[in-house]
Amino acid sequence: MTTLRQIELVQDSFALVLPVTAQAAAEFYRRLFIIAPDTKPLFHSDMEEQGRKLFLTLATVVDALDRLEDVLPVATDLAVRHVTYGAKIRHYDAVGTALIETLRALLGVHFDEETEAAWGCAYGLLSGAMIAAAEAVVAQPVQA
Numbered sequence: 119m120t121t122l123r124q125i126e127l128v129q130d131s132f133a134l135v136l137p138v139t140a141q142a143a144a145e146f147y148r149r150l151f152i153i154a155p156d157t158k159p160l161f162h163s164d165m166e167e168q169g170r171k172l173f174l175t176l177a178t179v180v181d182a183l184d185r186l187e188d189v190l191p192v193a194t195d196l197a198v199r200h201v202t203y204g205a206k207i208r209h210y211d212a213v214g215t216a217l218i219e220t221l222r223a224l225l226g227v228h229f230d231e232e233t234e235a236a237w238g239c240a241y242g243l244l245s246g247a248m249i250a251a252a253e254a255v256v257a258q259p260v261q262a
């Protein structure tokens with residue numbers, strides 16, 4: 119459950135990152151590949167382009183935190199595509215940790231405990247929805 123205050127904290131802190139998303143994306147992948155090295159071989163595209171796509175999606179979700187039902191179909195489709203990219207359920211925790219660490223490194227004093235907890239909550243909602251969608255796909259029996 120994300121409170122209105124938490125939504126505000128996530129949106130305000132993300133606004134501070136927006137001018138430096140290229141740097142944030144590079145930092146995010148650097149940290150992800152340390153936390154979960156087995157994710158690195160799954161990426162085949164240009165990483166700058168990939169970072170742009172990631173932050174564009176995050177911006178959409180952050181913007182819609184007060185009406186998540188609007189973006190859940192987007193998150194569900196994204197999660198289903200991620201199964202084909204080779205993303206595993208355990209990787210969602212690694213992505214969450216890399217994201218929080220990146221925000222902490224970039225925002226410094228602007229990323230206080232309350233803001234970090236708010237991000238944890240928001241990422242939990244998004245990743246929870248994506249994991250549920252991914253599990254539903256994986257659990258589907260193979261068609262004869």
Ligand code: HEM
Binds near residue numbers: 161199
């Ligand atoms: C909140 C979580 C995540 C978000 C918002 C996100 C976002 C995205 C976006 C927007 C793309 C571009 C392609 C597309 O739209 O289908 C993408 C691709 C990709 N993502 Fe994620 N992602 C997330 C979690 C993960 C996780 C947990 C993994 C696990 C390793 C992962 C690995 C990949 C890979 C391998 C690609 C394809 C790269 C390529 O084409 O070379 N992502 N992601």
